[in-house]
Amino acid sequence: MSLTLLNVIIAVVIAIAFAALNAAYLVWAERRGAARIQRRPGPNINGPFGLLQPPLDGIKLMAKQLIIPGGVDKILFIAAPVLAMFPAIMSFVTIPFSDTIVAKNMDVGILMIFAFASMGGMSLLFAGWSSRNKYAMMSSIRAVSQAVAYEIPMLITTITVVMIAGSMNLMEIVHQQSSSILHWNIFPLLGNSHNLLMPFSFLIFFVCTLAETNRAPFDLGEAESELVAGFHTEYGSMGFGLFFMGEYANIVIGSCMTTILFLGGWGCPFGLFPGVWWFLLKLYILIATIIWIRWTFPRTTIYGLLNLSWKILIPLSLFNLLFTAGLIKVF
Amino acid sequence: MNPPMSLIEAPSLFSVDGLVGVVFLIMMAITVTGGIIACNSERLVRAVAGLIVCFVGVAGVYYFLNSPFVAMMQMLIYVGAVAVTISFAIMLAAPEEKMKIGTSSPLVGPFGFGTAALITGGLSVLAVRTEWPVMTKINDGSVKNIGIQLLTNFSMVFELISIVLLIAIIGALIIARAGRDS
Numbered sequence: 001m002s003l004t005l006l007n008v009i010i011a012v013v014i015a016i017a018f019a020a021l022n023a024a025y026l027v028w029a030e031r032r033g034a035a036r037i038q039r040r041p042g043p044n045i046n047g048p049f050g051l052l053q054p055p056l057d058g059i060k061l062m063a064k065q066l067i068i069p070g071g072v073d074k075i076l077f078i079a080a081p082v083l084a085m086f087p088a089i090m091s092f093v094t095i096p097f098s099d100t101i102v103a104k105n106m107d108v109g110i111l112m113i114f115a116f117a118s119m120g121g122m123s124l125l126f127a128g129w130s131s132r133n134k135y136a137m138m139s140s141i142r143a144v145s146q147a148v149a150y151e152i153p154m155l156i157t158t159i160t161v162v163m164i165a166g167s168m169n170l171m172e173i174v175h176q177q178s179s180s181i182l183h184w185n186i187f188p189l190l191g192n193s194h195n196l197l198m199p200f201s202f203l204i205f206f207v208c209t210l211a212e213t214n215r216a217p218f219d220l221g222e223a224e225s226e227l228v229a230g231f232h233t234e235y236g237s238m239g240f241g242l243f244f245m246g247e248y249a250n251i252v253i254g255s256c257m258t259t260i261l262f263l264g265g266w267g268c269p270f271g272l273f274p275g276v277w278w279f280l281l282k283l284y285i286l287i288a289t290i291i292w293i294r295w296t297f298p299r300t301t302i303y304g305l306l307n308l309s310w311k312i313l314i315p316l317s318l319f320n321l322l323f324t325a326g327l328i329k330v331f
Numbered sequence: 332m333n334p335p336m337s338l339i340e341a342p343s344l345f346s347v348d349g350l351v352g353v354v355f356l357i358m359m360a361i362t363v364t365g366g367i368i369a370c371n372s373e374r375l376v377r378a379v380a381g382l383i384v385c386f387v388g389v390a391g392v393y394y395f396l397n398s399p400f401v402a403m404m405q406m407l408i409y410v411g412a413v414a415v416t417i418s419f420a421i422m423l424a425a426p427e428e429k430m431k432i433g434t435s436s437p438l439v440g441p442f443g444f445g446t447a448a449l450i451t452g453g454l455s456v457l458a459v460r461t462e463w464p465v466m467t468k469i470n471d472g473s474v475k476n477i478g479i480q481l482l483t484n485f486s487m488v489f490e491l492i493s494i495v496l497l498i499a500i501i502g503a504l505i506i507a508r509a510g511r512d513s
Contacts, residue, residue: 107399117411122418144418
């Protein structure tokens with residue numbers, strides 16, 4: 001009993017630490033990456049390569065006064081940043097990093113991650129509404145309509161993968177792709193899919209990940225030039241910090257899901273050095289791509305964003321679903 | 332009729348059964364608190380927040396009752412979809428805030444309380460007096476079994492639910508189109 005309790009506590013601490021450390025250092029990676037793309041040095045003063053910047057930023061944020069403006073809805077104003085961070089940490093519970101590194105291997109792992117991811121939209125909504133600021137309000141409406149629009153193609157694409165795998169257990173999905181690099185779900189010819197459209201599924205899923213985590217070119221919720229700063233206009237100190245940590249933790253979860261569903265999880269190409277580092281390598285390559293995309297493409301408009309989802313991605317993903325179902329029936 | 336044994340001998344708090352009971356009570360407290368917030372708050376968005384708390388509590392009860400699939404679907408559908416839709420409706424309708432809705436007729440206060448007390452009391456007596464048969468576990472409650480059952484034994488129900496949803500969507504479209512010319 002006590003050993004189980006100890007295990008649970010250790011797992012919880014590791015999940016929170018992983019989420020928080022990733023969030024902190026992805027901010028650093030983002031700023032360094034942005035600087036490199038824009039041909040300037042970026043944060044390089046504090047520590048080697050500026051590696052001490054995230055803890056110092058954290059200390060600064062925590063030391064600042066938590067200002068609650070007059071006229072806001074206090075309870076929801078305080079609850080919103082917590083709601084932004086908590087689902088992200090919960091999702092780490094069921095993500096398998098390797099054969100042995102998983103906090104709880106659930107049969108409904110995919111469902112659990114999407115269930116908690118869907119709570120993120122509510123946090124943005126409450127943040128915008130409780131701030132009593134029209135820019136924050138507009139931003140949260142945009143962010144939620146975006147989240148609702150992109151959840152649909154994302155879920156349909158996930159269903160396609162689940163149909164091929166025949167399981168919603170993330171471990172099981174990875175094991176099915178473990179034979180060789182050509183058995184990864186993204187590659188259509190070998191493996192258990194035989195589905196020519198799998199690379200497109202991957203693309204749809206990746207675009208939806210970008211949109212669901214409010215990343216450029218889809219960061220309409222934080223369009224600084226139109227909305228001051230977006231839904232977190234009224235937030236300062238650690239409230240603001242939690243929103244940003246939540247955003248980066250969501251990016252990590254989105255990339256973890258992409259890795260597990262399409263890139264074979266911790267499976268190693270050609271049997272080289274099997275281990276958890278393959279998972280981390282794929283994960284951070286995806287995250288680097290996301291950062292790269294942010295600083296390379298300009299922001300779209302809100303109509304362009306919604307049209308892309310409702311008129312292009314949803315029909316395409318539905319067609320993909322039907323095509324895959326047909327292939328499964330035939331073979 | 333004698334009440335069942337468990338009502339006479341309450342398990343010790345620090346035994347496994349006792350802790351399980353505490354977890355169950357926490358879930359119940361979350362659900363009831365959420366329900367009370369949803370009914371009594373003057374600001375509609377806060378009511379939605381209460382509703383979400385209530386949904387999460389119910390999901391916890393499902394998880395507690397060993398059906399994680401239903402719990403996750405509860406979170407995904409009710410928190411992720413229904414609550415967001417309600418919030419959209421509130422924002423589009425932009426209701427006047429802090430406005431007392433409805434008149435306080437004599438039926439609202441004491442009568443309402445009396446009815447609620449009667450129903451609660453009746454259900455409690457019924458729950459305690461009934462001899463609950465111990466159900467055998469049909470299957471392990473896994474996703475696979477639920478899927479097989481839904482598409483074989485209960486396929487009729489499954490199809491009927493989709494028809495209900497279709498009618499709801501068509502109805503919503505008709506209501507939305509009603510006031511428009513083109």
